[in-house]
Structures are given as structure tokens and as C-alpha cells.
Amino acid sequence: MDTLYRTLAGCKRQERQSQEKLYRQFYPVLFALCKNFFEDKHDIVTAINNGMLKVFTNIHQYDESKGEFFNWMYTTVRNAALTMLRDRKRQSVDYVEITEEMELPSAENPFEQLSGNDIQQYLMQLPAATRRICSLFYIDGFSVKEIAAALAISEGTVKWHLSESRTRLKVIFENLL
Structure with missing residues (x-):
């Protein structure tokens, strides 16, 4: 040091x-x-x-x-x-707005049991916008409101991307078994 x-x-x-x-x-x-x-x-x-x-x-x-x-x-x-x-100002292309029909995210963290290298490997399999939001929420500890403000998008969009990240990661994890 x-x-x-x-x-x-x-x-x-x-x-x-x-x-x-x-x-x-x-x-x-x-x-x-x-x-x-x-x-x-x-x-x-x-x-x-x-x-x-x-x-x-x-x-x-x-x-x-x-x-x-x-x-x-x-x-x-x-x-x-x-x-x-x-x-x-590319967010309109990268982000999907949430609608009433879409599921809201659960509170579970898909990264709890993984090492840092594993997390990076799995994050890279997500689309860029979803990866950004997932990383800010699960790794950096930002709240949904903070992410929405930082990226100038709605809270619903943040929630959708969190839900999407869990759905995609679940498929990735299931394929590993």
C-alpha cells in the first residue's frame, strides 16, 4: 500500500x-x-x-x-x-418500456452463489442494456429509482430489464446442469 x-x-x-x-x-x-x-x-x-x-x-x-x-x-x-x-441518447433503442402485461421482478439475486469471474462471464451473455441495469442493481447496489435517474429511463423499464436478466440467466444456469 x-x-x-x-x-x-x-x-x-x-x-x-x-x-x-x-x-x-x-x-x-x-x-x-x-x-x-x-x-x-x-x-x-x-x-x-x-x-x-x-x-x-x-x-x-x-x-x-x-x-x-x-x-x-x-x-x-x-x-x-x-x-x-x-x-x-441511445436509450430509446436499447431499452424496452414495461407494459401492464409484463412481469415485475422478484427480489432474488441470481449472483449470490457465484464468483466474480463467473458473474462477468454470465453478464456478458446478456444484451447490453439489460447487462448495464443488472450490473448496477446487483453488483453496484443501486436502487431501481437511482438506476432510472442515472440512465434517464422509467422505473418500469428498469424493473423489466431486471426481470429479463433473471429470466435469461435462469435459462443459462439451467443449461449448465
């Missing part, structure tokens, strides 16, 4: 080598995060770069007493990815 503190101190001094070291250190986990939101590698890298630019620009705002640096950085990059999604 001492190395991380030295790297962060260098980033606060805007040293390019420290910034590159921090970027390379966390790139794999940030790539996995952004892969939940985008399918195209260019979009994934753009989201990471946008987020890391915010990290480097606002690194003086990081307060060690409020939590670990990784959590602060992860949240900053995730929010940058969500901003990128909102700015694209």
Missing part, C-alpha cells in the same frame, strides 16, 4: 509517470467495469479514459478518511461511464 500512496502523491503533483502507473495498475478492473456498460472496445476504453481524467483532475478531493482510494476511483469511473451513456 505504501507504493499506492507514493503513486497518489505523484498524481497530486501531476507527474505523468505516476498517472500512467496508476492507470496501468487499475486498468484491468476498470475495463471489466466498463465492459458491463459497453460492447465496443473503443467505447469501453473511452469510458475508462473519461473516468481516469476525472480522477486525475479531482484527485485532491479524495479524502482518505472517507474510504479507500479504489472505491473512490471506481465510483468516479462508473459515473463517467453512466454520463457517457446518458449523453449518447
Whole structure:
């Protein structure tokens, strides 16, 4: 951890080598995060770069007493990815509005018994929009209301995608047996 503190101190001094070291250190986990939101590698890298630019620009705002640096950085990059999604205004193509005939989601979490690698593997089998919502709800702990606000869609649409994710994952899990 001492190395991380030295790297962060260098980033606060805007040293390019420290910034590159921090970027390379966390790139794999940030790539996995952004892969939940985008399918195209260019979009994934753009989201990471946008987020890391915010990290480097606002690194003086990081307060060690409020939590670990990784959590602060992860949240900053995730929010940058969500901003990128909102700015694209492509949600009307990606999301299906819920209707009265559609089922509402249950409270069960399909990821409770899985490891991190398994979760990533199964999430990648979901459509992009459903994967985004599923990841925000089950992995990041956002509420339905928070997801709807972050993606500028209705709460009903979020609920439909959660239900859809459980339905599709159930089929995937059943095929494994």
C-alpha cells in the first residue's frame, strides 16, 4: 500500500509517470467495469479514459478518511461511464418500456452463489442494456429509482430489464446442469 500512496502523491503533483502507473495498475478492473456498460472496445476504453481524467483532475478531493482510494476511483469511473451513456441518447433503442402485461421482478439475486469471474462471464451473455441495469442493481447496489435517474429511463423499464436478466440467466444456469 505504501507504493499506492507514493503513486497518489505523484498524481497530486501531476507527474505523468505516476498517472500512467496508476492507470496501468487499475486498468484491468476498470475495463471489466466498463465492459458491463459497453460492447465496443473503443467505447469501453473511452469510458475508462473519461473516468481516469476525472480522477486525475479531482484527485485532491479524495479524502482518505472517507474510504479507500479504489472505491473512490471506481465510483468516479462508473459515473463517467453512466454520463457517457446518458449523453449518447441511445436509450430509446436499447431499452424496452414495461407494459401492464409484463412481469415485475422478484427480489432474488441470481449472483449470490457465484464468483466474480463467473458473474462477468454470465453478464456478458446478456444484451447490453439489460447487462448495464443488472450490473448496477446487483453488483453496484443501486436502487431501481437511482438506476432510472442515472440512465434517464422509467422505473418500469428498469424493473423489466431486471426481470429479463433473471429470466435469461435462469435459462443459462439451467443449461449448465
